Amino acid sequence: MRTAIEPTGIRALGASVRAELLRLRKWPTVWVLGGVWLALNLTFAYVFNYIAYTTGSGNFGTGEATDGLLADLLPEAIPRIYTGGLPMFGGAIMMILGALAAGSGFGWGTWKTVLTQGPGRLVAFAGTLVALSVVIVAIIAGQLVLDSGASALIATVESQALVWPDAGELAQSVGGGLLISAMWATAGVLIGVLTRSPALAVGLGLGGRWSSRTCCGAWRT
């Protein structure tokens, strides 16, 4: 027999979050987007700059002299460079993630199916937001693990002392990363819901970020 879950209660929200987490966890798109972000972060924050350091050609983005480069690649610098890529790539990826998570359901007809299962509109929507937050926390945590590993590896290879950053500083930086990511993802969700399709937000995510990158590049030169 069905249990009548009050569609606005905390139990209903819990049920919605569990349902949304299941379908996000099994969605290859989520893994691809998370993977792309982690790979971009690793490439731009560590791989390119380490290559620049070893070849003596200056910072990849800013053209900073090689002296400061190694300091940025060590574990102690994680709080400093952690959120560096978020406005550029991370924001776009989170926006696309939010737009796809919320907007695709209109085309697939899954919102309609979900709403006939019992949850109210608000609870179903809140469930998506909470589940998406969990995904973002996982991605940000993954980034922290990856960055720590990369910087520790570089420190070891370059025979530098392993100095870990101040916990408060790190927490502040990671918290900032979470907020920036959540903001972009929420923007994606909102545009996805308002336009009842993920297309506009994905376009804005890709186009907007690309053009801002082009502008930044032009401004830098």
Add this chain to the structure above:
Amino acid sequence: MTETIVVTDRLTKKYGDHIAVDDVSLTVRRGEVYGFLGPNGAGKTTTLRMLLGLVRPTRGTATILGARPGHPAAVARTGALVEGPGFFPYLSGRDNLRVMARYQGVTDAAVDSALERVDLAGRCGDAFRSYSLGMKQRLGVASALLGGPELLVLDEPTNGLDPAGMADMRGLIAGLAQQGQTVLLSSHLLGEVQEICDRVGVISRGRLLAESTVAELRGASTVLVRADPIDRTLAAAMQVAGADAVRLQDGGVHLDLEAGRVPELARELVTAGVDIHEIRSSERSLEDVFFEMTAGERNGGSGELRP
């Protein structure tokens, strides 16, 4: 078995100037398969969406399982498939149902039993996007069956299916009905409704034209007799069917008579010494009734054929 579980009272939905559903008052009783019959665009889906609380009526009221549409008490005891199955294409059939089960707070065991009931257990591990239309529809029914709802609302469950898929779906619904499941289904296919429904509501241009059992709608069967001489034929026919049930039309004698009494009629005619050319019983199909009703609508007549 006469408890009503769906009642609507002058349910109306307007979109701007267009009246999609106009003063629809219908009742669905527990344990029956109720067919909501009408051409495309007649207002069937809009009515069902109002009953499920997905659309607000402009006017009128509806009660489902003693609650207003969309109320948790009603939603929790209603399973629905509206406007085709909507599922996550990348998830397997079973995972799609597990997601819906979490929304409802029912266990994965309910998922497996729902898959069994629609005969989809063998393919439940495949991605939804790889399903045929018939399988997608069956998964939609399985999702509606999750958690054992008291009322099953199916909107055009055979839409777009090939003949084999349609037969499968009809068999599935008939099977559910045998287990005592109350089903409210809409269809534009008259034959389908005729075969599996206990009662039907006929809707056209947003208005409910008739509501009754299939047998009542089709009316009594008629028997046509062509025989000579006509006066003795008429007398014999009246003796069997009664004076009010016999009409002379186009040179033939039409009787309102059950098909089972045709041999008795034949004996009476032979005894009366008439030459029989033809005796034929004909039952009106629901299609005939339907076109009769909607013809009245199309010609601007009242179309009221409430038995």
